[in-house]
Amino acid sequence: MEIKLYFRMLQRGWWLILLVALISLFASLTVSYITVPQYKATARFIITPGSLLTSEGNPEAVIAGLETLDLPSVVATYTEVMNSQRILGEALSTLGVKNFVPKEYVIRAVVLPESSVLELNITGPDPKLISDMANSIGYQTILFTRSINRVYELNFLDQAAIPEAPISPVPLRDAGLSLLLGLAGGAVLAILSEQIRVPLEAYKFRMQTDIETGVFNNKHFVRVLEEELGNKSSAILSIGIIELNGLTDLLGTLPANSLQKILRNVTETLRRELRGNDVVGRWNKKSFIVMLPTTSGEAANRIFTRIHQSLSVPINLYQYDITLNLNPYVGGGQYSNGITAQELLQKTENALEQAKRDGANPVYVWELRNPFWVQNDVK
Numbered sequence: 001m002e003i004k005l006y007f008r009m010l011q012r013g014w015w016l017i018l019l020v021a022l023i024s025l026f027a028s029l030t031v032s033y034i035t036v037p038q039y040k041a042t043a044r045f046i047i048t049p050g051s052l053l054t055s056e057g058n059p060e061a062v063i064a065g066l067e068t069l070d071l072p073s074v075v076a077t078y079t080e081v082m083n084s085q086r087i088l089g090e091a092l093s094t095l096g097v098k099n100f101v102p103k104e105y106v107i108r109a110v111v112l113p114e115s116s117v118l119e120l121n122i123t124g125p126d127p128k129l130i131s132d133m134a135n136s137i138g139y140q141t142i143l144f145t146r147s148i149n150r151v152y153e154l155n156f157l158d159q160a161a162i163p164e165a166p167i168s169p170v171p172l173r174d175a176g177l178s179l180l181l182g183l184a185g186g187a188v189l190a191i192l193s194e195q196i197r198v199p200l201e202a203y204k205f206r207m208q209t210d211i212e213t214g215v216f217n218n219k220h221f222v223r224v225l226e227e228e229l230g231n232k233s234s235a236i237l238s239i240g241i242i243e244l245n246g247l248t249d250l251l252g253t254l255p256a257n258s259l260q261k262i263l264r265n266v267t268e269t270l271r272r273e274l275r276g277n278d279v280v281g282r283w284n285k286k287s288f289i290v291m292l293p294t295t296s297g298e299a300a301n302r303i304f305t306r307i308h309q310s311l312s313v314p315i316n317l318y319q320y321d322i323t324l325n326l327n328p329y330v331g332g333g334q335y336s337n338g339i340t341a342q343e344l345l346q347k348t349e350n351a352l353e354q355a356k357r358d359g360a361n362p363v364y365v366w367e368l369r370n371p372f373w374v375q376n377d378v379k
Helices: 002-012 014-034 059-068 071-082 085-095 127-148 171-208 218-231 256-273 297-311 341-357
Strands: 039-049 106-111 117-124 152-158 237-244 279-284 287-293 315-317 322-324 328-335 363-367 373-375
Touching: 002 014, 002 171, 014 171, 039 071, 039 127, 071 106, 071 117, 071 127, 071 152, 085 127, 117 127, 127 152, 218 237, 218 279, 218 287, 218 341, 237 297, 237 341, 256 279, 256 287, 256 297, 256 315, 287 297, 297 328, 297 363, 328 341, 341 363
Parallel strands: 328 363
Antiparallel strands: 039 117, 039 152, 106 117, 237 287, 237 328, 279 287, 315 322, 363 373
C-alpha cells in the first residue's frame, strides 16, 4: 500500500523530478566545459637493503645500522623526504621550471599498505610537466637518501609516464552520474513536496470549509464572492440565502451526528439542484448561501423555487419518531451596476426577511435595475 502511495506521489511530482534532473545535467555539462582538465602521473619506488647490508665486510657496522634503523621508520622517513619542499625545489630547478604555481598541483607520496613500496602521485593541468616532476622528485629523493643512509636504498620501481587522458572532468561519466543524482534528488523532493502539500491542503480545507456540511464557510464564501465580482465587474451574477427555520428548535436538542446528517442531506439537495459552476456555502447555523454566476434575477428565481420545493419535502427521523419540516425561505439578489459584495449581501438578507414576513411568497429576489421584489407564488 505504501509503495502505491509513493508511486502516486512520484506521478504527481513528475515535473519536479524532470526539472531537477535537467538542472543537474545542465550544471554538470557546464562545469565540464569550464573546468580545466586535470591529469595524474604516478611513479613507484621500492626500498631495498643497501650496500652496507649486502657487503661482506664490517659485520659490526651492519649490526649497528640495523639496530639504529628499522624498516618501518625508514619507509616513513623516505616518504616525508619525498613530500618535502626541499626535494620539490631541487626537482623544479633541475627541470628548469620557473613559473610554477603550487596551488594548481597536488603532490603526495604515500606508502602502499603492508609493503616497502612508495607511490608518488602528482595531479595538475600539464600532463608532461607532472610526469617529469614525478620522475625528477623521485631521482632527487634517491640521491638525498643515499647521502644519509646506506643501510636501506630507495630505487625506482616504475617511472611515471605522460598521462593520455584527464582524470577530471569526464563529461559522459559526470553527466550520467549527475542525471542519476538529479533523478534521485527530484524523486526525494517530489515526495517531500507531497508530504508538505497534503497537510497544507488539509489545513487550507479546514480553514475554508464548514465542518458539519463540507461546503464553504461564511468567510471563505464572502472572499470567493468578492473575487468573482472583482474579476467580472460587469458580469451578471445572483446569490441566494436559504434559511431552514424548521431547524430552529432542533439545534440545541438533536444529537450532533443526526443534525449533521440532516445538514449533509440539505447540501446534497442544493448541489443536485445547482449547476457545476455554482458555489455553495454555510451562512449561519440554519442557513445556506449560494452563488450563481452568469445568472439573472429572473433565472435565479426559478432555481431558488426548485430549491424551495425540494427542501419542503418532510424528513422522517424514525429513530426519534419525528417528521421534520425544514420550512425553507429563500432570499435572493442580483448583482448589477457595480455594487459591492457587502451591499449585495445586505440586499439579499433584506430579501430573505421579506420572504419570511410574507409566508405566502417564501422566495424573493431583489434586482437593482428593478427596485421591486420579484415574487414567485409558491402554491
